[in-house]
Amino acid sequence: MLHAPDTYSERHAMNGAPMDEPGIDLRGVLALLRRQKRLIIGTFVVVLGLAIVVVLSLTPRYSSSALLFIDPSNKNLLDPTATTANGSSESSRVDSEVEIIRSQGNLLAVIQEHGLVSDPEFGVKLGLRDRILSFLRIDNPDLPAGDIALRDVVENFEDALSVRRRGITYLVDVTVESEDPDRAAELANALAEAYITQQVRTKIESVSASQAVLEARLAEASNAIVRAEEAFDAFVSQNLERLAAEAGSSVESLRAELLSVSAEREATTVLLRNVNRHMDAGNLQATVTALENEALAALDAQRQQLSALLADADAASPAAIDLRNELAAIEAELEQGVRTQIDTLSSTAAELESSESRLREEIRSDLLASDLPIDMLTRLYELQQAAQLARSQYQTLLSRSFELGVQTDLQIADSRIISRALPARTPSFPNTNLMLALAALGGLGLGVGLGFLYENYIGGLTSKVQAEAILRLPVLAEIPRQKQLPGTDMKSVSDVVVAAPLSHYSEAIRRLRAGIDRHLSARSRAANPSLQGARQGAVVMVSSPLPAEGKTTVALSLARTYALSGKKTIIIDCDLRKPAIHRQLDMAPAHGLREYLSGTVDQNTLAGAVFEDAKTGLSVLTGARYLEAPADQLFQGRAFEELIKAAAASFDVIVLDAPPILPVVDSAHLAQYADHLVLVVKWASTGQTDVRNAVDVLRESCRRDAEMAVVLNQQERGQSSYGSRYASYYQEL
Numbered sequence: 001m002l003h004a005p006d007t008y009s010e011r012h013a014m015n016g017a018p019m020d021e022p023g024i025d026l027r028g029v030l031a032l033l034r035r036q037k038r039l040i041i042g043t044f045v046v047v048l049g050l051a052i053v054v055v056l057s058l059t060p061r062y063s064s065s066a067l068l069f070i071d072p073s074n075k076n077l078l079d080p081t082a083t084t085a086n087g088s089s090e091s092s093r094v095d096s097e098v099e100i101i102r103s104q105g106n107l108l109a110v111i112q113e114h115g116l117v118s119d120p121e122f123g124v125k126l127g128l129r130d131r132i133l134s135f136l137r138i139d140n141p142d143l144p145a146g147d148i149a150l151r152d153v154v155e156n157f158e159d160a161l162s163v164r165r166r167g168i169t170y171l172v173d174v175t176v177e178s179e180d181p182d183r184a185a186e187l188a189n190a191l192a193e194a195y196i197t198q199q200v201r202t203k204i205e206s207v208s209a210s211q212a213v214l215e216a217r218l219a220e221a222s223n224a225i226v227r228a229e230e231a232f233d234a235f236v237s238q239n240l241e242r243l244a245a246e247a248g249s250s251v252e253s254l255r256a257e258l259l260s261v262s263a264e265r266e267a268t269t270v271l272l273r274n275v276n277r278h279m280d281a282g283n284l285q286a287t288v289t290a291l292e293n294e295a296l297a298a299l300d301a302q303r304q305q306l307s308a309l310l311a312d313a314d315a316a317s318p319a320a321i322d323l324r325n326e327l328a329a330i331e332a333e334l335e336q337g338v339r340t341q342i343d344t345l346s347s348t349a350a351e352l353e354s355s356e357s358r359l360r361e362e363i364r365s366d367l368l369a370s371d372l373p374i375d376m377l378t379r380l381y382e383l384q385q386a387a388q389l390a391r392s393q394y395q396t397l398l399s400r401s402f403e404l405g406v407q408t409d410l411q412i413a414d415s416r417i418i419s420r421a422l423p424a425r426t427p428s429f430p431n432t433n434l435m436l437a438l439a440a441l442g443g444l445g446l447g448v449g450l451g452f453l454y455e456n457y458i459g460g461l462t463s464k465v466q467a468e469a470i471l472r473l474p475v476l477a478e479i480p481r482q483k484q485l486p487g488t489d490m491k492s493v494s495d496v497v498v499a500a501p502l503s504h505y506s507e508a509i510r511r512l513r514a515g516i517d518r519h520l521s522a523r524s525r526a527a528n529p530s531l532q533g534a535r536q537g538a539v540v541m542v543s544s545p546l547p548a549e550g551k552t553t554v555a556l557s558l559a560r561t562y563a564l565s566g567k568k569t570i571i572i573d574c575d576l577r578k579p580a581i582h583r584q585l586d587m588a589p590a591h592g593l594r595e596y597l598s599g600t601v602d603q604n605t606l607a608g609a610v611f612e613d614a615k616t617g618l619s620v621l622t623g624a625r626y627l628e629a630p631a632d633q634l635f636q637g638r639a640f641e642e643l644i645k646a647a648a649a650s651f652d653v654i655v656l657d658a659p660p661i662l663p664v665v666d667s668a669h670l671a672q673y674a675d676h677l678v679l680v681v682k683w684a685s686t687g688q689t690d691v692r693n694a695v696d697v698l699r700e701s702c703r704r705d706a707e708m709a710v711v712l713n714q715q716e717r718g719q720s721s722y723g724s725r726y727a728s729y730y731q732e733l
Contacts, residue, residue: 122153161175177429192420275290470692480715541673562618592622596639
């Protein structure tokens with residue numbers, strides 16, 4: 001049926017704003033924040049307070065950084081012109097060095113050098129679980145030992161270490177964090193120095209390994225020279241007669257001279273080796289004997305004689321002192337003579353070796369220059385080339401080995417410390433300002449989030465705007481919390497509408513009545529199909545989601561207001577489980593609605609149970625006494641239907657004081673008779689879930705043309721804009 005668009009949903013539909021897709025209401029958000037300011041401020045203070053406690057309880061830690069420069073170019077002092085790598089490989093090299101710095105091998109060097117295994121901060125200690133078990137005396141765990149302990153120390157050190165490259169530069173920061181600023185700087189510098197030391201050691205080991213390989217090759221090359229020379233000499237010896245006949249007598253004489261020089265060189269070499277062995281052993285007498293030099297033999301005899309005299313003399317006598325001085329002089333002279341002879345033997349051996357080489361070359365030159373048969377020349381050339389190649393290879397390897405030996409002593413690090421770590425003045429952790437700022441921001445955000453959550457899902461309804469936004473129902477009134485007036489004989493708060501008609505409470509009840517009247521007059525009157533007949537009075541059902549929300553007081557106040565306005569009004573106490581209207585009106589009826597619906601009294605008796613309120617002329621049908629059985633079947637019977645039909649024919653307004661919706665099912669049956677349903681919600685108390693559930697029950701139970709509205713009851717004084725801004729218009733007793 002068509003009717004004026006005066007419902008909440010219709011008004012929104014006419015404005016073009018769909019119910020399911022509301023826009024962002026900035027004023028509503030600001031109002032929400034204002035309503036939930038206590039929760040937001042409380043959350044902010046709690047979070048910030050906890051953050052302050054946590055920050056104060058944290059152990060300060062200090063960070064110190066050493067700055068390293070990684071030079072990816074080659075460091076060869078023997079070849080300064082060595083080329084460097086390209087850009088991509090240089091960057092990869094720096095990244096690799098960063099990983100080497102933080103490698104466990106480098107960390108272990110610092111751990112061992114500084115004794116971190118027993119350090120109270122980085123050393124071995126029980127874990128949190130073991131400490132708890134030990135504290136509770138459940139277990140008595142032992143400290144880790146061996147590799148496990150070393151692994152734990154390495155992990156602790158890794159947690160306190162940070163190695164990072166500065167962008168794409170060659171600079172690397174080595175940062176260590178510790179409870180002691182001096183300790184942090186010490187470990188950062190130690191790690192940087194250990195890395196550089198390890199770098200130099202690695203380069204030396206690499207060069208030494210290469211040199212060891214060359215030494216083995218040198219031995220092979222030396223043997224190859226010997227084999228080549230022996231092969232050449234063997235060929236000459238085997239063909240000496242033929243060669244002498246073909247080449248003349250010069251080959252034979254050179255060959256004889258070569259053999260003589262070789263024998264002399266070998267004898268000189270053996271003598272030199274023996275003399276050096278005796279000198280290394282400190283045996284001067286054996287050395288002199290091996291040299292067979294008369295002058296040295298005479299000095300040695302004199303030395304032996306002085307030694308014998310010194311042995312017989314008194315050690316403290318002047319003669320002994322003179323003997324010792326003379327003996328020392330002779331020994332020095334003898335040692336000097338021996339070394340002179342050794343130098344002479346060395347020179348002689350070198351000259352003989354040179355002569356041997358010269359003679360070999362002369363023999364080869366003469367042989368190759370002579371008119372020998374082609375087969376002999378070919379063989380001689382092969383042997384000569386083999387010997388020459390062997391000597392060339394030996395010289396190359398010897399030169400490279402010597403170069404590597406020099407490089408071993410000339411290795412320098414590719415990295416260097418640009419800036420050593422210094423003890424920090426202020427702790428790096430905790431960052432008090434940052435942590436408190438984040439805590440303040442987080443506390444504020446959490447408070448706002450909790451405010452939205454509480455406002456829209458958990459807490460009670462605190463304003464008309466909030467209730468309408470959440471429930472999608474109009475809020476007709478915000479009724480203030482009203483106490484009974486002092487100095488009066490009031491039995492109920494509803495007496496205020498009579499005793500103080502200009503009070504804030506009375507004005508709120510009249511505002512509720514005006515809203516109901518507006519809704520009722522704007523819609524076309526339609527017959528209630530369940531009543532099967534014409535009717536004049538409007539049925540207003542007043543209920544609440546839960547007990548103790550003031551719905552009976554609101555219903556009675558509303559009914560009295562209608563009665564005072566001149567409308568013929570009746571209020572029916574339908575809360576048969578806990579009837580309360582008779583107590584608020586100080587009545588004691590013998591029977592009431594329960595007896596009529598249960599059939600224990602007839603209709604004439606019921607007419608006698610309808611009382612009139614002396615103060616307002618309101619007709620009242622009470623519930624009389626508690627019902628100890630379910631009441632829903634009474635409201636489903638024909639007797640209640642006839643009762644409503646009769647009341648609608650006799651009264652302008654019928655107010656039904658219905659039971660709470662969620663605890664019992666009675667209101668679901670009563671809702672089908674109502675033209676207007678008023679849901680009384682206790683301000684800032686009733687949970688939003690309960691209110692939504694109650695609204696859903698009413699929507700499923702009421703007629704399609706029935707109107708539904710909400711009343712916020714027992715609002716605190718000063719929370720309503722009407723109560724605070726326009727208080728001068730009200731007159732409280």
